[in-house]
Amino acid sequence: MDILYFAWVRERIGLPREQFETQAATVMELVQELRAREDRYAVAFSDLSALRVAVDQKLVDFDASLADAREVAFFPPMTGG
Amino acid sequence: MRVAVQEAPFDLGQESIDFARGRHEMGAIVTFTGLVRDSPEDPLQAMEIEHYPGMTEAALADIAEQAIARFDLGDALVIHRFGRLEPGALIMMVATAARHRGNAFEGAEFLMDYLKSRAPFWKREISANGAEWVAARDADEDALKRW
Numbered sequence: 710m711d712i713l714y715f716a717w718v719r720e721r722i723g724l725p726r727e728q729f730e731t732q733a734a735t736v737m738e739l740v741q742e743l744r745a746r747e748d749r750y751a752v753a754f755s756d757l758s759a760l761r762v763a764v765d766q767k768l769v770d771f772d773a774s775l776a777d778a779r780e781v782a783f784f785p786p787m788t789g790g
Numbered sequence: 791m792r793v794a795v796q797e798a799p800f801d802l803g804q805e806s807i808d809f810a811r812g813r814h815e816m817g818a819i820v821t822f823t824g825l826v827r828d829s830p831e832d833p834l835q836a837m838e839i840e841h842y843p844g845m846t847e848a849a850l851a852d853i854a855e856q857a858i859a860r861f862d863l864g865d866a867l868v869i870h871r872f873g874r875l876e877p878g879a880l881i882m883m884v885a886t887a888a889r890h891r892g893n894a895f896e897g898a899e900f901l902m903d904y905l906k907s908r909a910p911f912w913k914r915e916i917s918a919n920g921a922e923w924v925a926a927r928d929a930d931e932d933a934l935k936r937w
Contacts, residue, residue, distance in 0.1 A: 716840055716912035717923050766845035768908065782842060782910075786926035789870065789911035790824050790882060790902055 710775075712743075714753075715784035718760065721753040736762050736771045739781065753783075761786055791858060791866050793850040795841065797873040802880060809867050809885045816864045818891035820898040822884050828877040832917045839872040839881070842910035846870075853904040861897035863888050868901065870911065903933045 713726045733739035740757070743750045754760070757771055763782045764773055775781070794800075802823055810819050826837045854866045863886050870882040884901045888894040913924040 713842070715842060715910070716914070763842070763845060763910070766842070766848055768849075782845070784842070784910065785912060785923065786931075787907055787910055788913045788924045788926050789909045790906040 710778060711780045713780065713782035715782065717785055718753050718783050722749055733775055735775060736764065736769065736773050736781065739775060740771065759785060791854050793847055793854060794869045795846050796871055800869050800880065800883065802883060805869065805883060806885065813864060813887055815889065816887040817889050818894040819885060819887050820894040822898050822902055824881045826875045826877050826879045826881055832919055834877045834915055834917050836916045837875045838914045838916065839875065840912045841872045845910050849909045850905065853901060853908060857886065857897045857901045861888065861893040861900065863893065863897045866897065866901065868905065900937055903937065906930045907934060
């Protein structure tokens with residue numbers, strides 16, 4: 710699975726994207742796996758209310774399923790316009 | 791409908807003229823333009839805009855399609871830049887065409903409200919004090935509730 714990070718999430722984790730093998734069934738399970746990897750992930754994912762997530766480029770909630778997902782992106786609330 | 795996500799500047803006048811041309815069944819066109827705002831207390835050197843290629847275009851097209859259907863628009867245009875922008879630079883524009891001005895105004899407001907909180911752009915302000923990501927405002931999220 711491709712995992713993408715944007716804005717300060719990218720800066721905190723230190724890379725824009727990575728490949729990650731996972732059996733996680735939901736976004737939340739994936740977050741738990743990432744948090745357990747290293748401190749920089751634990752810090753980036755410490756407050757989920759400050760984060761948004763997209764699965765295959767569609768905004769979803771953290772309890773969303775990852776069945777058939779190819780790409781998951783984590784980022785702060787958007788500030789376009 | 792046209793959606794453009796680009797690093798290059800755009801010509802507001804030309805885009806507005808092109809959008810208005812040949813619309814014999816429309817009575818109203820509304821355009822909105824967003825600029826890089828400077829701050830007197832902490833002068834801005836530049837604004838950097840990051841986005842999520844692929845999702846950005848799809849999200850903007852989805853928002854524009856919703857606006858067209860909901861406000862019976864004849865057409866809609868969204869142009870949004872990314873990369874490094876100087877104070878005063880044009881960041882983005884939307885234009886809506888409708889038979890009557892009420893729908894054109896409402897369609898443009900709807901587009902802007904959704905674009906601010908649902909299109910994957912992130913702004914960072916760079917000044918002599920350093921670089922800081924612009925925080926989303928609760929008011930922007932609340933603005934969606936009126937629709």
